[in-house]
Structures are given as structure tokens and as C-alpha cells.
Amino acid sequence: xxxxxxxxxxxxxxxxxxxxxxxxxxxxxxxxxxxxxxxxxxxxxxxxxxxxxxxxxxxxxxxxxxxxxxxxxxxxxxxxxxxxxxxxxxxxxxxxxxxxxxxxxxxxxxxxxxxxxxxxxxxxxxxxxxxxxxxxxxxxxxxxxxxxxxxxxxxxxxxxxxxxxxxxxxxxxxxxxx
Numbered sequence: 074x075x076x077x078x079x080x081x082x083x084x085x086x087x088x089x090x091x092x093x094x095x096x097x098x099x100x101x102x103x104x105x106x107x108x109x110x111x112x113x114x115x116x117x118x119x120x121x122x123x124x125x126x127x128x129x130x131x132x133x134x135x136x137x138x139x140x141x142x143x144x145x146x147x148x149x150x151x152x153x154x155x156x157x158x159x160x161x162x163x164x165x166x167x168x169x170x171x172x173x174x175x176x177x178x179x180x181x182x183x184x185x186x187x188x189x190x191x192x193x194x195x196x197x198x199x200x201x202x203x204x205x206x207x208x209x210x211x212x213x214x215x216x217x218x219x220x221x222x223x224x225x226x227x228x229x230x231x232x233x234x235x236x237x238x239x240x241x242x243x244x245x246x247x248x249x250x251x
Contacts, residue, residue, distance in 0.1 A: 074173040076100050076164035077130070080118040081222035081229050082179035085214025087128060090177075098173070099123060099130035102163050104137035105156045106234035112136060118228035125225075131167065141235070149237055153187050156235060157194040165195075165202035175199075175207040182211035182218060185233065 075090065077083045077099045090097055101119055106112040116132060123130045141159060145152040161178060168176035176199070180191050192208050199206030222229055231242060 074098050074100050074164065074168040074171065074176045076102065076160060076176060076178040076180070077119055078103055078160075078179050078234065079115045079230060080122040080227050081218055082182045083119065083122065083128075084218035084221050085182055086177070086179050086209070086211045087126065089209070089211065089214065095174075097128060098171070099128050100133070100164055100167055100176075101130060102133040102135075102160055102167075103234060104135070104141045104159065107138065107239065109136065109138075111230065111234070111239075114228050115230060115234075122225070122227060131171075133163070133167075145235075145237075152235065152237055154190055154194065157187075157191050158198070161191075161195050161198040161206075162201065165198040165204050165206070168204040169202045173204065175205045177207040177209060179211070181209060182215055184212050184215055188212070 075083070075086060075097050083099065087097060087099075099119070101116055103112065103115070106115060119130065120132070122128075141156065144155040144159060148155065157180065164176050164178065176195075178191065178195060180186050181188065188210070195206035195208065
């Protein structure tokens with residue numbers, strides 16, 4: 074099972090894991106994404122791409138924004154760790170329930186994510202739920218996936234997903250322009 078944060082980030086991991094002979098099911102669970110319209114656009118972009126490449130995807134419609142915000146409130150500097158844990162623990166639980174051989178995440182494709190923390194969190198979630206976490210550094214495929222997502226006119230977001238990353242992205246840009 075492949076936890077997927079968005080369509081563009083799924084491109085390289087899906088191709089690579091399929092080349093390695095793995096049958097895949099995607100899993101979309103991203104309560105960190107804000108606002109809801111952004112979450113919805115990413116979900117729809119993934120659903121469209123999954124249809125093109127014949128990838129079954131489990132879409133968790135619960136949008137647990139409150140859980141995400143509660144977990145990071147007053148700990149914003151460490152928000153990524155809480156965010157990874159929330160999503161990867163849920164992915165591990167769903168993978169165990171579905172009796173998947175392993176789970177992994179498209180978060181490992183982005184050079185902007187905290188790779189070591191994702192790996193550590195995924196391994197811990199796998200151990201906690203009894204489902205192996207497959208660690209793979211997908212970053213070498215980031216540029217290829219970016220180019221392909223542009224060729225497909227796929228929706229591409231400008232920030233990680235949470236309200237804090239949106240603020241950091243646009244506030245920093247505004248400061249540079251000012």
C-alpha cells in the first residue's frame with residue numbers, strides 16, 4: 074500500500090514499485106492539507122491520475138483537520154513530525170487491516186520533506202501496527218515526476234499542505250517581493 078499525498082508525488086513511486094513487481098493500492102489520507110478546497114483539488118487530481126494508470130486508491134474522506142491542528146498547536150516548529158505520525162500511523166493501520174505486504178509513502182519523493190524523520194516515523198508506525206514499512210528514497214525521481222505532471226497538466230500545489238507551510242511559502246515570497 075502506498076500512502077499518497079498528491080498526484081504528482083505518486084508518479085515516480087508508482088512506476089518504480091510496479092517495475093519492481095509490486096501490486097499497489099494507493100491510500101489518500103492527508104488531514105494536514107488546508108484549506109479544504111486545496112485538499113479537495115489534490116484528492117481530485119490523484120483520482121484522475123489513478124484512473125489513467127489503473128491504480129486502485131482508497132480515499133479517506135474523513136478530513137480530520139481538527140486532529141492535525143490539535144496535535145501541532147503550540148508545537149508548530151515540530152509540526153512535521155506530528156503530521157508524519159498522524160498520516161503514517163493511519164496508513165499502517167489501514168495496511169494491516171487490508172493485509173498488505175507493506176506500506177510506504179510518496180512523502181519520500183520530495184526533496185523538501187524531512188526524509189530521516191519520515192523513515193523513522195514510518196518504521197515506528199510499522200512496528201506499532203505489525204505492518205512492515207518499506208523505506209525507499211524516491212527523491213531521484215522528483216524531477217522526472219515534476220516534468221510528467223506538467224505534461225499531464227496535473228494540478229500541482231505550491232506548498233506542502235498545512236496552513237503553516239502555506240504561510241511560510243507565501244509570506245517568504247511576499248517579503249522577497251517587498
